[in-house]
Amino acid sequence: MNKKLLTLVMVGLMAMFMAACGTDESKETSASSSETISIEHKLDTTDVPKNPEKVVVFDFGILDSLDKMGIEVAGVPQATIPSYLSKYESSDYENVGSLKEPDFEKIAEIDPDLIIISSRQQELYEEFTKISPTIFLGVDTTRYMESFKENMHVLGKIFEQDEFIEEELNSIDKSIESIKDSAENVENSLVVLANEGSLSAYGPKSRFGLIHDVFGLTPVAKDIEVSTHGQGISFEYLVEKDPEYLYVIDRTAAIGGDVTADEALKNELVQKTRAYQNDKVIYLNPDYWYLSGGGLISVNEMISEIENSIK
Structure with missing residues (x-):
C-alpha cells in the first residue's frame, strides 16, 4: 500500500471514529434532557423533567425564587403581579390568567414542561394535569419555615441548584x-x-x-x-x-x-x-x-x- 492510499485510509478511520463519538455524545445529551425525577407533594406524586425549559408558575413566592435562581419562565398570571416582580408583566411572558381563574386555553397553547401551583389553584389541580405535569408548592402556614424549605429543596432538585438553595x-x-x-x-x-x-x-x-x-x-x-x-x-x-x-x-x-x-x-x-x-x-x-x-x-x-x- 503506497503512502497516499495509507493516508486516505487513516483519514477515513478517524472520521468514522469521530462520528461514532458524536453519536454517543448526542445520545447522552438526549438522555440527560429527558431525565425525570419523582416529586412528592401535597396533592400527588408527579414525575417532573429535570431542568424543564417551559415553566408556568401560579405562585409568586415560587416565581421570585426562580427569578433569584436565574430560571426563566414561560407564563405567569399577570393580573396582580407584585411590584417587585413587575418585569413579568411584559409581553416577554405569556399571560395565563389570574390566580383564581387560570386561562387553560393559553396554558395548553404554551404546552409547558412543568406547571407549579399553590393553594389558590389547588381545586383545579386535575385540570392542570390534563395539560402538563403539575406540582403543588404552597406553604403550610402551620409549619411555615419547614414547608418553605421543602419547597426550595424541590426547586433545587428540579433545576439542579441544590448548593445555591442550601x-x-x-x-x-x-x-x-x-x-x-x-x-x-x-x-x-x-x-x-x-x-x-x-x-x-x-x-x-x-x-x-x-x-x-x-x-x-x-x-x-x-x-x-x-x-x-x-x-x-x-x-x-x-x-x-x-x-x-x-x-x-x-x-x-x-x-x-x-x-x-x-x-x-x-x-x-x-x-x-x-x-x-x-x-x-x-x-x-x-x-x-x-x-x-x-x-x-x-x-x-x-x-x-x-x-x-x-x-
Whole structure:
C-alpha cells in the first residue's frame, strides 16, 4: 500500500471514529434532557423533567425564587403581579390568567414542561394535569419555615441548584436568629389584615403566623382563630388587647379597592393603643406578605421588615 492510499485510509478511520463519538455524545445529551425525577407533594406524586425549559408558575413566592435562581419562565398570571416582580408583566411572558381563574386555553397553547401551583389553584389541580405535569408548592402556614424549605429543596432538585438553595437557606436561618434576640424585648404584638375598612386578626399557626412562630414575637392572645381569612375583629378589640406593636397588611394596596388601611386606622379608638402612641403601627409590604410569601426574595424581605421594626 503506497503512502497516499495509507493516508486516505487513516483519514477515513478517524472520521468514522469521530462520528461514532458524536453519536454517543448526542445520545447522552438526549438522555440527560429527558431525565425525570419523582416529586412528592401535597396533592400527588408527579414525575417532573429535570431542568424543564417551559415553566408556568401560579405562585409568586415560587416565581421570585426562580427569578433569584436565574430560571426563566414561560407564563405567569399577570393580573396582580407584585411590584417587585413587575418585569413579568411584559409581553416577554405569556399571560395565563389570574390566580383564581387560570386561562387553560393559553396554558395548553404554551404546552409547558412543568406547571407549579399553590393553594389558590389547588381545586383545579386535575385540570392542570390534563395539560402538563403539575406540582403543588404552597406553604403550610402551620409549619411555615419547614414547608418553605421543602419547597426550595424541590426547586433545587428540579433545576439542579441544590448548593445555591442550601446557601440561601443558611443565610435566612442566620437572619432569623438575629431577630429572635430583639424579639425577646417586645411584650406583645398583633398582626391584622385591613380590607375595605374592616380588620382581621392573625395569630400563631396562621397565614402570617411566622411573626410569632418563627420570629419569636409574643402574640396579644393565643386563641386567635386560625383561618385563611383571619378572625374578624372590631376596633374595640384593639383597645382591649392594647398591643405594643401593631403590624398591618393592607389588602387594598395589594389588589385595589376604595378604603386603605391608613384610612381605616385613623380613628380615636386606634389612637388609644400603645402601638399608635409609641409610633409602633407598622405597615408591612403587602407585595411580600399578601401576594407572595414563601419565596427566597419575599422571605428575606419579610425578615428585614420585622427586624427593622424592633431594633
